[in-house]
Amino acid sequence: MKAKVARHHVRDEIQRRILSGESKAGERLSQQSLARELGVAQGTVRESLLELHWLGLVESVDHLGVFVDKLDASRICEAYQIREVLEGQAARLACGNAGRADIATLREMTETIFRLAQENKNTETASLDRAFHMKIIELSRNSILLRLSETYRVLGMMVRAFREPKVIYEEHLRIVEAIEHNFADEAERQARQHVVGARLMIEQQAREGKFVFSWAG
Structure with missing residues (x-):
């Protein structure tokens, strides 16, 4: 298994355990145990945990190790505040990039959702809803925005903010x-209002x- 693929596999598995509740808040994540269990080098686990730390799912305590971080409604709402700004900007940028096929895809996704x-x-x-928003982010053609969106998208996998389908x-x-x-201004405004409604x-x-x-994984 290539190093990059292995790291992503390990990150995704640890992430799944945290978001599904299998790994509880405050639980210590042993690099040695995880490496043995997942069949990878400790360095691979260490790199995966660093990514998860950046995503806000784990915390590192000096001389004690890495622990599953606490996730609550307040933390999720912080992520939604960032999501509001980034997805508003994504919708604005998408205006100049979306072709007819892209619009048709977005409309089809809307109807199916x-x-x-x-x-x-x-x-x-939930899965298709995330794909709909991801499509708009991709249409921004902004690689940094795409990267920044990863944090709140991961936290959003824990949440189903049920609202009326209509x-x-x-x-x-x-x-x-x-x-x-x-209509760039309107696209941004509508995208932001949509996220605010969920928050x-x-x-x-x-x-x-x-x-x-x-978990809507």
Whole structure:
């Protein structure tokens, strides 16, 4: 297994365990144990943990080791605040890059997300919803923005901010229509409002004690 592939495999596996709750907050992650279990060198595990530290999933304590970091609604909302800015910028930049085929793809995804939501296929809905937003980020053609988005996208895998499917459908359509007509200001505004809506729902659920993590991996 090539070093880069091995590192990604190890990172993704540790990430899965954290986001699914298999590895709990405060749990110490032993590089030696993980290397033995996953069949890789300790250096590969160390590099993977460094990536996860950058993503905010683990914390390193001097002389003690690496531990699973605490993730709560407040932390998730911080990620959504960053997501609002970055996805607004992505939608703005996409206006100058999206072709007819791209718009057709986004429209098809919008319709399918709505249909899946109506059928209560939550896992499929969440997966395609992430793909929809990822498509817009990719259309920004900005490699740094793409890289920065990785942090909040990983944290977002823990959350299903349930809102009315019809509301989400209409918001998605407004974003796509603004991009299609090259209305950069409107595309950014709609994309930001869409993310704000999800964050406000999470904050409301947290206040009411109803917010729970649900890995949508």
